[in-house]
Amino acid sequence: MTAISMQNDALMQVRHISKGFFGLTVLRDVTLDITEGLITGLIGPNGAGKSTLFNIVSGFLTPDEGDVVYKGESVASMSVAARSYAGIVRTFQTPQIFANMTVRENLVAGCHKLSSSSFLANLFGLPASRRELAEMHGVADDALRRFGLQGIADVRAGDLPAGQQRLLELSRAALAKPDLLCLDEPSSGLNAEETQQLRALLERLNAEGMTIFLVSHDMDLMAVSSTVSVLCFGEIIARGSFAAIKADPRVREAYLGA
Amino acid sequence: MSLGQSQSLPAGSRMPRNLALIAAAAVFVAVWASVPLLASRGTVDLLVFTALYSIAGVGVAFLLGQCGIISLAQSVFYGIGAYATAYGTTALGWHWVPSLFAGMAVAGTVAFLIGWPILRLSGHFLALATLALATIGHVLFLEWDWITGGTLGVGGIARISLFGFVLNTPQRFYYFVWIVAGLVFWLYANLLKSRAGFAMRAMRDAPSAAMVLGVDVHRLKVQVFVMSAVVGSLAGSLFASYVTFVSVDSFGIDRAVSFLLVAVVGGAQTILGSVFGAAFITLAPNLLSKLGDIHALVYAGVLVLAVIFLPQGIGGFLRDRVRGLLNGSGRAGR
Numbered sequence: 001m002t003a004i005s006m007q008n009d010a011l012m013q014v015r016h017i018s019k020g021f022f023g024l025t026v027l028r029d030v031t032l033d034i035t036e037g038l039i040t041g042l043i044g045p046n047g048a049g050k051s052t053l054f055n056i057v058s059g060f061l062t063p064d065e066g067d068v069v070y071k072g073e074s075v076a077s078m079s080v081a082a083r084s085y086a087g088i089v090r091t092f093q094t095p096q097i098f099a100n101m102t103v104r105e106n107l108v109a110g111c112h113k114l115s116s117s118s119f120l121a122n123l124f125g126l127p128a129s130r131r132e133l134a135e136m137h138g139v140a141d142d143a144l145r146r147f148g149l150q151g152i153a154d155v156r157a158g159d160l161p162a163g164q165q166r167l168l169e170l171s172r173a174a175l176a177k178p179d180l181l182c183l184d185e186p187s188s189g190l191n192a193e194e195t196q197q198l199r200a201l202l203e204r205l206n207a208e209g210m211t212i213f214l215v216s217h218d219m220d221l222m223a224v225s226s227t228v229s230v231l232c233f234g235e236i237i238a239r240g241s242f243a244a245i246k247a248d249p250r251v252r253e254a255y256l257g258a
Numbered sequence: 259m260s261l262g263q264s265q266s267l268p269a270g271s272r273m274p275r276n277l278a279l280i281a282a283a284a285v286f287v288a289v290w291a292s293v294p295l296l297a298s299r300g301t302v303d304l305l306v307f308t309a310l311y312s313i314a315g316v317g318v319a320f321l322l323g324q325c326g327i328i329s330l331a332q333s334v335f336y337g338i339g340a341y342a343t344a345y346g347t348t349a350l351g352w353h354w355v356p357s358l359f360a361g362m363a364v365a366g367t368v369a370f371l372i373g374w375p376i377l378r379l380s381g382h383f384l385a386l387a388t389l390a391l392a393t394i395g396h397v398l399f400l401e402w403d404w405i406t407g408g409t410l411g412v413g414g415i416a417r418i419s420l421f422g423f424v425l426n427t428p429q430r431f432y433y434f435v436w437i438v439a440g441l442v443f444w445l446y447a448n449l450l451k452s453r454a455g456f457a458m459r460a461m462r463d464a465p466s467a468a469m470v471l472g473v474d475v476h477r478l479k480v481q482v483f484v485m486s487a488v489v490g491s492l493a494g495s496l497f498a499s500y501v502t503f504v505s506v507d508s509f510g511i512d513r514a515v516s517f518l519l520v521a522v523v524g525g526a527q528t529i530l531g532s533v534f535g536a537a538f539i540t541l542a543p544n545l546l547s548k549l550g551d552i553h554a555l556v557y558a559g560v561l562v563l564a565v566i567f568l569p570q571g572i573g574g575f576l577r578d579r580v581r582g583l584l585n586g587s588g589r590a591g592r
Contacts, residue, residue, distance in 0.1 A: 058470070060466070079469075079474075080466075080469040080470060081469050081472050081473060081474045081475070084469070084470055084471060084472040085472050089470055089471070090470055091470075092466065092467065096464040096466055096467035096470075097463075097464065097467070098459060098460050098463040098464055098467070098468075099463050099464070100459065100462075100463050101456075101459055101460070101463065105456065105459075108456055109456040109457065109459070109460040109468075109471065110471055112453065112456070112457055112460075112468075112471045112472050112473055113471065113472035115453045117452070117453055119449075119454050119478075119481045122448060122449055122452030122453055122454040122455070123445050123448055123449050123452075123454075123485070124445070124448060125444075125448035125452070129448075129452050129453065132453060133451065133452060133453060136453065136456075169467070172467075172471070173470070173471075176470075176471050176472065
């Protein structure tokens with residue numbers, strides 16, 4: 001394994017994770033650190049187990065063995081929503097936008113965690129509930145400007161082209177105040193120019209203090225990562241800087257095909 | 259132009275529109291208030307049932323349109339409300355108010371206990387689970403004859419009285435039931451434009467993404483299901499007080515389907531769509547019955563055509579037309 005020691009300032013530690021489906025082992029003793037304040041990348045060929053690992057990290061799957069430690073505490077048994085409140089927010093390989101809502105409404109929905117009024121307060125339209133909704137709209141309007149979405153604010157999200165859906169999903173995720181933002185193939189379906197814009201956005205979010213866990217096939221995008229791990233047939237076969245990973249002969253053989 | 263963009267119109271442009279809305283509301287209230295004075299007793303009776311079905315139906319419509327949940331169980335909660343009022347006001351000698359609230363409490367509790375496990379299902383599996391609940395509920399209404407009177411039913415149910423004023427005619431009940439319906443619509447409208455409303459629509463469109471944003475999807479589904487059951491029970495209690503006799507025939511699968519039709523024909527995306535859906539299922543069979551034996555076939559045909567040509571329901575169709583008109587006048591104003 002490429003020599004980079006495990007970080008002590010890890011925001012999340014994936015410890016000895018194993019996972020199988022119907023007797024087929026998909027992940028075998030995977031250990032990975034996501035360092036606070038950095039962009040950590042994960043690459044691997046199709047079927048390597050990236051999505052399974054991503055789903056375990058975000059709470060959509062539970063591991064057969066091992067643990068996921070976040071901010072020093074195990075989150076393995078926490079629900080997806082509870083992990084979100086703890087600061088773990090993810091996007092999806094196929095953008096999961098709220099298709100029948102406008103772009104602005106998608107962003108208002110993204111403010112769910114920033115509000116706390118109860119179902120009954122909402123039902124009776126209590127002043128606190130109305131005030132909170134106005135605040136959510138304010139935050140969404142700020143986000144429209146921040147992410148350059150003003151021009152499409154009132155467009156139905158399902159009618160947007162793939163690139164803008166991707167940007168909307170990422171903006172909405174960033175709005176949910178993540179400490180750890182997990183991005184699953186964020187450049188999938190984007191053209192070269194959009195990928196460059198995405199890369200700039202990731203660097204900006206990271207510069208603002210957001211820790212990012214990035215899974216991607218796109219080696220241009222992966223270059224933003226401080227550390228890259230390589231997953232192959234359910235095992236981490238290399239870990240290091242992007243340049244070191246690109247030069248690693250085992251990685252080239254297993255993944256880059258050169 | 260969308261409705262959201264209309265906020266940027268100058269104040270002078272908004273004023274005529276607000277005045278027009280106020281005038282339209284005043285005309286609507288005047289027409290609504292004068293209907294019982296002008297229409298026949300039979301017509302007012304149908305409009306009372308329209309209100310009852312729209313109260314029960316809006317719960318189903320909200321589940322379908324805002325949460326993506328198909329519920330065929332509303333007949334059970336409608337029945338619970340009706341029998342709570344029947345049993346409370348006859349066997350127990352209670353006033354109609356505690357009987358009504360007891361029914362809502364029982365319906366809400368049953369919905370919570372049943373909903374907690376079955377709302378982990380989704381799509382057709384969930385619809386089938388609610389259908390099973392409707393079937394079981396109907397059988398229990400039949401078997402628990404010490405409460406429900408079985409096939410013989412329960413008669414002599416107390417009418418609603420307000421400060422000594424007994425609602426013993428369709429005309430009197432009309433005003434009361436439509437005010438209650440208005441309150442229920444207001445509650446649902448509040449919910450729709452709140453934090454919970456956004457969470458519901460998020461859950462409907464992309465449940466995984468909603469969870470990632472912190473929405474406890476299962477809890478939210480249970481809350482809306484309980485709310486739906488409570489308004490279903492409210493409608494059932496009002497129904498029992500209005501007709502003063504209830505029998506198990508009123509709470510079968512056909513009634514469950516009727517409530518779903520209120521949502522589908524009226525349009526599940528809009529709250530007022532339930533009124534149109536309820537009007538359709540109460541008025542259309544009555545009007546078509548003049549055609550003789552063939553009326554059931556025509557009714558079924560009209561239903562099919564309505565679903566094909568109005569996929570957003572009557573409410574959705576009208577909403578789009580009104581938006582088109584408003585947007586058109588906004589452009590013309592410039």
